[in-house]
Amino acid sequence: MASLGSRIATQRHTAVEQLAPALTDTTPVLGVIDYNILDQLIELVHQTYSEEWFRPAVSVGTIGIPGVLEHFRARGIGVLTSSAVELEIARHSGYPLVDVIHNAPVKTHTQLQDVTDGAVSFSISNFAELARVDQLLQDTENYAGTIGLQITPQASADDNATTFAHVGIGLRDHRKDLIEVFLERPWLTQLHVSFDTPPTSLQQTAEQVAAIYQFAEDIEHAVGGPRIQGLHFGAGASMQSGDEEQDPALDNHRFVHQAMIPDLMYGKYQFTIDFSEFLTARAGMILARVEYTKDLDGRMIAVVHADAQPHPETSRIIVFDEHGNHKDDFQQYYYDVAGPNGLVAQSVPLPAVQEGDVLALLDIGAAAFGPRSHFTAPIYGIRADGLLTESSVLSAGRSTHDLTEAAGIYQPEKLLH
CATH class of the missing domain: 3.20.20.10 (Alanine racemase)
Incomplete structure (x- = not known):
């Protein structure tokens, strides 16, 4: 029987294959929560601490998605x-x-x-x-x-x-x-x-x-x-x-x-x-379509629309082609992955990256989608069957119009008087 780690890796690849078509010009980034991985980690916590007096919990500051919190609530978290x-x-x-x-x-x-x-x-x-x-x-x-x-x-x-x-x-x-x-x-x-x-x-x-x-x-x-x-x-x-x-x-x-x-x-x-980090880290990832590739000062750089990560030197990334097929070439190169506001990953070994490829940023968990984050792209939930339905959308994200409206009210006439 495959180990839990191996099953998680396989499920990640299945999720990317299912979601790759959702990455478009209008949606070049999206978030993913894998419910199958969540369930396996929840079971592991309950097995390790099975006593009635012990109750594992999650923090809304880390995981603030109602569709995920309800899943935890129903399973005794x-x-x-x-x-x-x-x-x-x-x-x-x-x-x-x-x-x-x-x-x-x-x-x-x-x-x-x-x-x-x-x-x-x-x-x-x-x-x-x-x-x-x-x-x-x-x-x-x-x-x-x-x-x-x-x-x-x-x-x-x-x-x-x-x-x-x-x-x-x-x-x-x-x-x-x-x-x-x-x-x-x-x-x-x-x-x-x-x-x-x-x-x-x-x-x-x-x-x-x-x-x-x-x-x-x-x-x-x-x-x-x-x-x-x-x-x-x-x-x-x-x-x-x-x-x-x-x-x-x-x-x-x-x-x-x-x-x-x-x-x-x-x-x-x-x-x-x-147990927020333990329960959500491996279950969550960000998928980002590669917009450009370039070189700068001898470094190879893949440019995406994902936000910078607090510790880009420890980011873990795997590469898929535009159809969601895992790229596992023997030849590896060191890439920096850059977003609009800083580095997503630094000196990460990857196969040759091309425009249109999909980068999966691993182990970001739900922390990237919590109420304190600035993640504005859609977030999908993937279940064991890998099927996508309307209910798979955990968050529709915020459009450019939504973000502009949230910036404040424009009232130039009040400034003139």
Whole structure:
């Protein structure tokens, strides 16, 4: 039986073959989400973390497409939101408000009122916000959602590690104050971890998780019994880069956490992790038709209409001809791939590229299509049968007219007077 990595590679090729005809002069770029790959990765997460107390989640900030979020919701994947817009997208995608975990780091009075009126499960990001919630909550005993605090562990031994941290309340700075907060407010029952800096290794992640776990134990000791019900973590396993057919894996993710925090796996707390990157990276790609090829300063360059990528030196690309047939020539050349606003890929080995070829930008996941992205092209969903129907369009994209209208209102007569 073919490995999961091999099946994913094959499914990608099938998706490109199906969608190549959709790339035209009017639509030279499009996004793709492969539902078959999503399902296989969802199953892998559920197999690795099968306990009832564990709930994987995705972040709307990473994956903001309602047609994909609904797919996750129906398969037991929770949702995390960090702004009013993301909260509304989650609601629009079928998630009941009581099932949403909302951790916006800044909320207006009106937004806090909406969150508490809707009984949303949310986290408070600072002491000033805590004072506002104290005023808003009239009946804490009958609040249908759960409320907690957003905590930055400050667990790193490197004092410079938190230089750019700005979300949540610092655990090292305010540990005693936080204990008092929980003693005075029995309705605070969850902790949401805001990592000091984005972890670069599983060990760094586990160190910060361990600090929050120990704080939950300290709260229990201080209040004289169980208090914290849920621990929410915003950084799950990342997608492994490397060979196209490398199998996605989660065993090491669980092993490291279990080795460093053995009690974490006993089910004492509800445990939520954001697996957005792991679940969506391989399932999403951008297809771009090659508009030109040229050379500049000794470099071979393929010019496309796709936006620049934040790390073009790590971009992974495969080439297809205009009909969607994979070009797998033995002879390889180093190309830069350039978009209208910068480099899409840098020094990537590819077979000879021609005008009209299709470049598939891999492993961009749904992050390229989230509410914070600037992706304006159509986005298609591909299913196991490879068939395209009207419902396969997850987003129609935004036309030049749409973007012009969104730029603002032109009122020259007001400027004259």
